[in-house]
Amino acid sequence: MSLSSNQTPEQLARDQIDERLRASGWCVQAKNAIDFNAGLGVAVREYQTDIGPADYVLFADRQAVGVVEAKPDNWGVRLTSVGDYSEFCALAW
Numbered sequence: 001m002s003l004s005s006n007q008t009p010e011q012l013a014r015d016q017i018d019e020r021l022r023a024s025g026w027c028v029q030a031k032n033a034i035d036f037n038a039g040l041g042v043a044v045r046e047y048q049t050d051i052g053p054a055d056y057v058l059f060a061d062r063q064a065v066g067v068v069e070a071k072p073d074n075w076g077v078r079l080t081s082v083g084d085y086s087e088f089c090a091l092a093w
Contacts, residue, residue, distance in 0.1 A: 014055075017068065025041055026042065028056075036059065041059070042058075055070045
C-alpha cells in the first residue's frame with residue numbers, strides 16, 4: 001500500500017490499522033456500510049457506542065468482541081481514558 005505524504009497522522013494511522021486488520025482476516029468496513037455477511041470477523045470504523053464512537057469495534061459472528069482505539073505514541077501507557085470501551089463489549093455480549 002502506498003501512503004500519501006499529505007495525509008494527516010490520523011489518516012496514516014487508520015490506513016495502517018486497516019491494513020493490519022485485513023492481514024489478520026478482518027473485513028474492515030465503514031459505519032454507514034456495515035455488512036455482517038462479509039465474513040465472520042467484521043471491524044467497523046467509528047462505531048457508535050453508548051460512550052461515544054470507538055475507532056474500531058470488532059464483531060465476530062455478529063457479536064461485539066473487542067475495541068481498537070488508536071492513540072498517539074506520546075500517550076505512552078496512559079490508557080485509562082479508553083477503558084470504558086471494555087465495558088461496552090462486556091455489555092454487548
